[in-house]
Amino acid sequence: MIFLCDKTKLQDSISIGQKAITGKTTMPILEGIYIEATQNTVTLIGSDKDVSIETKMEADVLEAGKIVVDAKIFGEIIRKLPNSEVRIETLENNGIQITCEKSVFNLIYMNADEFPSLPNINENMILTVPQSLLKNMIKGTSFAIAQDETRPILQGILFEVKDSYLNLVALDGYRLALRSELVETTNAISAVIPGKTLNEVAKILDDNEDKVNITFTPNHILFNLGQTKVISRLLEGEFIKYNSLLPQEYKLLITVNKQELQNGIERASLMAKEGNSNLIKLDIEEDNMIITSNSQLGKVREEVSINLQGEQVQIAFNSKYLLDVLKNMDQDEVVMELTSSISPCVIKNKESSNCKYLVLPVRLVK
The missing domain is CATH 3.10.150.10 (DNA Polymerase III, subunit A, domain 2)
Structure with missing residues (x-):
């Protein structure tokens, strides 16, 4: 096998194939990346049996062939080469030579026939x-x-x-x-x-x-x-x-600016690190939500303006769970639906129905 290719393209292709290689395998062949050169195309495959990633790139193939090389060391070598043309050729005794400008590496390769074949999937578009x-x-x-x-x-x-x-x-x-x-x-x-x-x-x-x-x-x-x-x-x-887990009804509806709520919870959570519970308490009033957190470190009080339809309530959450949700919502205003201090909270975008998030509250000890 002999081929010449652009270093950056090869590096990108290795990086994609490596995403499937976990290193948690008893099969040494699966710690390698499969490389096959044919008709001006080089195919690279990484696999851990559960997931396989195949990627193709253009190359100047002078001699067809296929090998498997250790993905980690091969990836490191290519990454550190100059940004120039790379020549890869197989030698006798299971070796390959990697040449780029004045750098020459020799590396042992494995038998490509031992690499597990990809599942055969009929791509009838679904x-x-x-x-x-x-x-x-x-x-x-x-x-x-x-x-x-x-x-x-x-x-x-x-x-x-x-x-x-x-x-x-x-x-x-x-x-x-x-x-x-x-x-x-x-x-x-x-x-x-x-x-x-x-x-x-x-x-x-x-x-x-x-x-x-x-x-x-x-x-x-x-x-x-x-x-x-x-x-x-x-x-x-x-x-x-x-x-069946998503409540169909609610008794309170809170409309709030997403970024203001997120900022308030992020600041309150600085005091909530104790014991990994990340506990914050929300006092939901007519026009405001008071966010508090007490720990041995100290205490914090934040206030966020809201629009409330329904009764006032006190409820507590793991702040991490609320922040994970808010960070993944992309509209300015969000809606929170609640029924009581011990029932789930549903969070949605105000303007579109493309997402729903449910977070269970933490029971407060009276």
């Missing part, structure tokens, strides 16, 4: 969405994925297409995040994708209107971004029926 939209939806839900490994299904995000809407849902027992967007499809889909997969997909997606094509099989999902494909296994099991 769903096409803009990259920026999907990136935003993942970012707006992935923070609510469960970290607890005892319920593996909650370490994933529900990917649901229903009634021409794409819904992404994550929940961890303390909060729920739901993002919905209209999509052009009549198909119905329900699958649970590992959260770590979607977080890596979000890093590859661009902030533009270019399309990503998504294909499902019973066991896998494929994201096709043109030069790059991400294939992930799906999580097995039934996701919680999230609609």
